[in-house]
Amino acid sequence: MPMTQISLAPGSPETAALMHRAVKGRSLWDDARRRLMRNRAAVASMIVLALLVLAAVFGPMLTPFAYDEINKNDVWLAPMTGGHLLGSDALGRDLLARLLMGLRVSLSIGAVATCVSLVIGVAWGAIAGYFGGALDEAMMRIVDVLYSLPYIFFVILLMVTFGSNIILIFLAIGAVEWLTMARIVRGQTISLKEKEFIEAARAAGLSRPAIIARHIVPNLLGPVVIYVTLTIPGVILAESFLSFLGLGVQPPMASLGTLISGGAQDMELAPWLLIFPSVTMAVTLMCFNFIGDGLRDAIDPKDR
């Protein structure tokens, strides 16, 4: 009986199919992504966080009330009355609108301040790590000195002295977090520096700033991403700390911190004013923490 022959001659369709499957390997990023997707808490957190971000971006435009719309007739309404889904506060402002606006403000502060600390930290750490020697010593001494300062006190000092300008908040909080980023980046840079592809780049005549920018920084991505997802909740907490003390975001603008501290004052009359913002903040922070932990487990499973 005639058997169909699979021809393995070069150029035949079967060979091409076999070669395609054989060559398509799994990179380290693929491995990491698989491990991450298997972490249910992390995946759930990513979905929840995506929903929260969507709510923060589009929510304030979709609510029937504006976040600063004062309504003297609708004061202290319980949730689901008078058209206010989450109730209203002491000035009759809709809590849902303020909550979504607050989420937007807090997430923005988290993102911008983290970017500030990212830029400073990565630059500082990469330069110190790559150049080494006396420059490294000096730069890391400065980091050590600044690290032992109680930063929150200086942020408070800045706010008291110069007023609670939102740009100042971004810069001050960002300045708190860059130190650890610098340390992590320096450690990674030092281990990357010795690899062959850097030596090849040097041999090809690439200047040192170009090597840092084009080769070292992109390879730092793993630990930096992990640290970024763990920095954002710290920033959001720091901002809410400041708002609680009256030094952060000022009314009528809302942030999760101002909403929680306002809700804490009126806790007995209107517990919903405390509960909804607190739950939102707790959920947001937990999401970032789970994602950060998941990333850490995925990218460096030895750490577990």
Place this chain on the structure above:
Amino acid sequence: MLRFLGRRLAVAIPTLFIVVTAAFFMMRAAPGSPFDTDRKLPPEILKNVEAKFGFDKPLVVQYGDYLAGVLHGDFGPSLKYRDKSVLEILKENYPVSLTLGLSAFTVAIVLGVSLGVIAALRQNGPADYATMGMAIVGICIPSFVTAPLLVLVFGSILGWLPVAGWDGGAPANLVMPVAVLALPQIAIISRLTRAGMIEVLRSNYVRTARAKGLSETSIVLNHALRAAILPLVSYLGPAFAGLITGSLIVEQIFNLPGLGKFFVVSALQRDYTVVMGLVICFATLILVLNLLADLLQAALDPRVRLS
């Protein structure tokens, strides 16, 4: 060991210097004069007042005077409480913060280590997940959320504990503030202890101890715990800093007359000298505690000493 101490001091002393300098210059940079009152002072009197406080001297001289003053414990007069100096205010209020801080620290260590050990021994069991779940909650819910909630439940609804106030340090008044202050630290310490414990329990010498027939309790308490708490000791410095920062919120919410509350009140009242004095005070405290924590770690772990 002495070289280690020397190296640490070499970092700590410039840090303190930077703190004092930054505090001084920020005070001078603050908008508005410390002598603004509702009624504008006539210029001659204003000049006399400024001369009394040394404001007419060149800035560098003022800075030198401030430094000298600080070294003698003189942080200047309070701007709001005209009859008290900053130092007097510090002395009046620090016992409260000290009691609160020490109690919270003890509770955090005892509970945190115990929970961490239990979670490690029953790894991946229900006790482990429960403890670690509580730990995540403790880290993610800020103290100014747990405090009002606890006050609502235990103070208003159940009426078991007083809602606020110090009352000379009565135990009932301490319970909630200490609980709120210690909770985030318990969370972090239990996670650290659990991780350390898990790693130690897998090591060879623990296996040998088991093979020798030692009881599990003896192994855990006498052998494993000592090695497992090393990562914890290196967290002690940040733990102190966390307790001190946390005390700002806790003292404010529970209306405890401590340094933290005073810091907040003075910051809001723009009483610059008090705020500066407190910043220097807190910074020194944190530096000293960090130094002690580093020394402890060096004493326990020779690898740190020799690195």
